[in-house]
Amino acid sequence: MHVFVTGGSGFIGTHTIKELIDHGHQVTAIARSDASAKTLEELGAKVVRATLEDTDVLFEHAKASDAVIHLAYIHDFADYSGRPARVDENAVTTFGRALQGTNKPLVTTTGVLTYTIDGDEDTAKTSGHRGRAEAIAFSFADKGVRPISIRLGASVHGAGDHGFVPVLIQKAKEAGYVGYPGDGSTRWPPIHVDDAATLYRLAIEKDIPGATALHAIAEPAVSQKALAEVIGKKLGLPLKSLNANETKAYYGWLEFFVTLDGELKSQKTRDITGWQPRGKTLLEDLESGTYFD
Known part of the structure; x- marks a missing residue:
């Protein structure tokens, strides 16, 4: 297949392109x-x-492709629901229009942390800008497009990760201790980057119906306390439970994400794609030294 990809030079994108x-x-x-x-x-x-924002270019190359994988997003946390959301929604709309009437797959990307806890691919619900982009994509299902939304685990981990986990490690180094919010029970569902790349490939190869959500979650969610314990051991730093004010001061922009709790299921994803995660777990990755070498 000829696949048009956005966000291909990023952490997940490079692994996905190699997989393809x-x-x-x-x-x-x-x-x-x-x-x-x-x-x-x-x-x-x-x-x-x-x-x-070059929607004419996006339209041209999407129309000429057999499938679109949309990974790119403008990660401006100061204006997360403003311009970045508008650009994303316009891009998704452009891809949908380009693929109308073709029955070709349009694979979009969002994250699981904004979804309801303990949901599966059919019952988990979200709101906000990432939810709107997914809804826009799904609206093309009755227009001859096969929109598929990959909802990534909160931590997509592995060598070269520049997501949340490296930030946790840096925050601990700066503070001289490893903080965690409250009792540390909030959880992140993780996935190894190689397993995520495999799922993107399967999403375009399998005959998946339109308006299907896939959960890129490889293992049970990992608590902030468990993450802090491994980071503390690797850095030789003590742990500290943080109250609400301390959490805000310690984490900064990351506070929103560490205080979200998510435990979503991915059994349907495995059933309809044949996907079998094989990468290290998040704690295994941390223990192996990947993030500390």
């Missing part, structure tokens, strides 16, 4: 910068210089 090419697919991906273009070229992808 290793399995015989051709990839065209957008790049904003020379560095991103170089990364994509080295992976074997054809590069198109564009941003998510």
Whole structure:
């Protein structure tokens, strides 16, 4: 298949493109910068210089593809529900229009932390801008498109991770102790980046009906206390339970995410795709030294 990819030079994107090419697919991906273009070229992808706001370019290349995988998002936490959301929603709309009447897969991306606790792929509900983008994609299901939403685990981990876990480690180094919110019971459902890449590939290869959500969750959710214990052991730092004010001061922008609790299921995802996660667990990754070398 010829696959059009956004966000291909990022942590998840590079693994996904490698997975696609290793399995015989051709990839065209957008790049904003020379560095991103170089990364994509080295992976074997054809590069198109564009941003998510170049909707004419997105439309052209989506229309010429056999599938679209949309990974890119403007991660501006100061304006998360403003311009980044509008750009994302416009991009998803553009992809849907480009693929109308083709029955081709449009794979979009969101995260599980904004979804209701203890839900599965059918019952979990969300709101806000990421939920709107998913709803926009799903609205094209009755217009000859097969929209599939991959809801990523809160921690997509592995070598090269620049998501939440490295921030937790840096916060601990700066503070001289490893903090965790309250009793540390809030949980993140994790997934190894290689397993996430495999699921993106399966999402376009399998004949999955439109308006299907897939949960990229590889293991039971891991508590903030469990994460803090391993980080403390690896750094040789003490642990500290934080009250609400201390949590805000310690985490900054990350406070919102560490105080969310999520335990979503992924059995339906495994059943309809044949996906079997094989990567290390999050705690195994931390114990192995991946994040501390």
